[in-house]
Amino acid sequence: MYLSEKGLEVEAAGTGAEGLAAYHKYHPQVIILDIRLPDISGLDILKRIMETDHNAKVIMITAYHDMETTIEAMRQGAYDYIHKPIDVDELDHAVTKSLHIADKVHAIPHLLQDDQESGVRHQIVGKTPAMRALFKTIGLVSRNRATILVEGETGTGKELIARVIHESSLFNDQPYVTVDCTTLVDNLFESELFGYERGAFTGATETKKGRLELAGEGTILFDEVGDLPLAMQAKLLRFLEYREFIRVGGTKTILSPARIIAATNCNLGDLAARGQFRQDLLFRLRVIAISVPPLRERLDDLPELVRFFLHKINRDLGATVTQVEDRAYAVLRDHSWPGNVRELKNVLIKSVLESRGSVLLADALKTVLAASSGDQPPVTGSASLDDLEKSHILKTMAETKGNLSAAARLLRISRPTLRKRLKLYGLNHPDPRNA
Template sequence: MKNDRKYRLLIIDDDKEMVNLLVDYLSKEGFSCLGISNPHSAIELMSKETYDVVISDLIMEGKDGFTLLEEIKEIDPDIAIIIITAFGTLDTAIEAMKRGAYYFLAKPVKLDSLKILIDKAVEERRLREEHKLLLKEAERKFHFNNIIGKSKAMQEVFKLIELVAPTNINVLVLGDSGTGKELVARAIHYNSHRKRNPFIAINCSALPDNLLESELFGYVRGAFTGAITNKKGLFEVADKGTLLLDEIGNMSLNLQAKLLRVIEDKEIRPLGSIQNRKVEVRIIAATNKKLEDEVEKGNFREDLYYRINVIAIYLPPLRERLEDLPILAQHFLEKYGLENGKEVNGFEDEAMRSLLNYEWKGNVRELENVIERAVLLSKTNKISVQDFSLRGIKKDILLFEPMLEKCPTLEELELYYIRKVLKDVNGNKEEASKVLGVSVRTLYRWEKKL
């Protein structure tokens, strides 16, 4: 089977016939091969070019394979080096693996076995490179500089993220639903020394108590009906990384006690097990509840509260930082315009006014949803108010805004409103009088002034 990508192989052997044999076979299998008989030139080549796999003899004139292996590893620590030799012993193979060889093969080499090994090596290298790219993208995406907000409240959030990220302290993130608590938790993780280890998030209100316990601590085979295999809990999965306990205010008192023990002892015990297991996890807790009130009510353990609340980061609701709304809206506009191939480059003034006058009970998450829908519905290069479906908008403010710009008299405002009501009810006097709270006769008298 041919490779879709031409992976690059460097073949080193002072036996020219062996070099030619391997280059010929592996080239036909779809690899890009360079074969050399002088091991001294290998280091110079490795310094100038990038290879995916090196295949090297162990015993060569002028330089042994072990020395060459170490020199190549200094240049590219991730490269797979397959050692081949006619003088192989178990001790030699073990020594080669200790020094960083990917695999050890004895001559004569079975070409199909070598091909399988190379395929495995290049796939593992591809996955490592992909992981590095994903990590870099996550670091870029979740860098606190990429959390949008110019308001004073958000600047304070950024300062706290920068302060706590390099530490190991537990953090409590507070804020209403949709304010971006998980985004802050990820920013803390990806700006810390734990960034190469897992970030795991779980919503404590999404699972029943018994399922949440098994998710967090894991279980052993036979712990309960249906536990046919061992399963690691999220504390073990997140070892050396970060665990976000979202909506921790909904966790039961029973689980709170077990969580407190994990924080204090840095150990977990899977369900059905009699042995504790060490874990080293940073805990970030998040909630939309006032935990002080929950402590007073007896719904949340006071000792746990103080253990998770070493540093608290409060995310204000969107309605309290409206100066951030235009740049958030523009960010989502560009994001969904690009994703959907639509050239939408701004908002009409009335559309932006309607966004600023909306209550945003769902906060930034709701704003993102509204902008995504508007981008899909928009038929022009600017978002209009007709592209929104905002329920509960402060229509009284929107209604009078155009009129207020002209500094009208009270009588002019009154007549403006009457015209608007009559228009909305298609001139029906009885309906209009009900809306205005006056008799039909009074409405007729007012209408003479219109």
């Protein structure tokens, strides 16, 4: 009714079969398709439509707005995705956009029919709008090889996202390789990344392939890319520009078609502004930007995350916690989660071990949260005192929502001292009004 009133010609179908018949009869400019139909799955219909016309504009509608259906629908070429209950503005927006879009859309023919049943192995849990938008992006990028930058605080799931991107891509049968940029000390960069020929240097007793070569036509993740020293940023940039490299001590130029994903918990824009990260490299990496929201900004995901982790914990630790005390959610919502989802997972493991029966108690959570408040965010590996101080200051600033006075009080230092520390660690004060 709404679209008709707008002056569009609308044909409605009650079943999948009717819909397909109508599609072939009318060749509509836009198809609005429910996933759950009485006869055929909407995903199957989508597939058939895309086989007939891979430029078809199909907007999927479903009540099952979970990660897998969204990714699957986008991967199969759905133009957009809208969830129930239908928001007319959202629908209107999607329809208008699809009508205006230039006809030249290059959808890659769908190659993955046989993979449909297996689904994705890693699961990103989340239902909040921000997470749904993220799933949509993952679905869209699964159809190409564009370079992606994943930004987000520690423990928000950047590595997990990189994996899911690979697993849902058209080349998910190719290798997935990770490079931890924090460990790439100077002379290791090239030999690790590009490999080396036998005799290239002392100790090079045989030819070794580098990570890029190992990644082949798959995906390579540059984790913690913000930690890459400037000298190596230049080398990475050179590679990104030409997409080719030479093994150390070698002569042959090797092309790398691998998809590049970079992840970081730093704000690269800020680092670039301070001259610690190359602007041109940032530009090359941020072809597609995925920004993962911190857990405190999507507290509505808590119940599902808790269910997901409890299931895992029961399975892995042989625990039998199947219920959650109502009050427990209030406790979880009250926490600021500086360590994000990783922290939640750890807190749940400890709390389950604390609980005796089959119910996760609010008190158990409180005990664990109180005990661990001193060591968040979790620091991986050994950290310097400065790192600990920096992360503690960050955490306090987050807790006080950036209020300088309150943070200084909690840290028992003066405001000028706090400001000096923030500056020293290059932590721009988030809200100048408080300064």
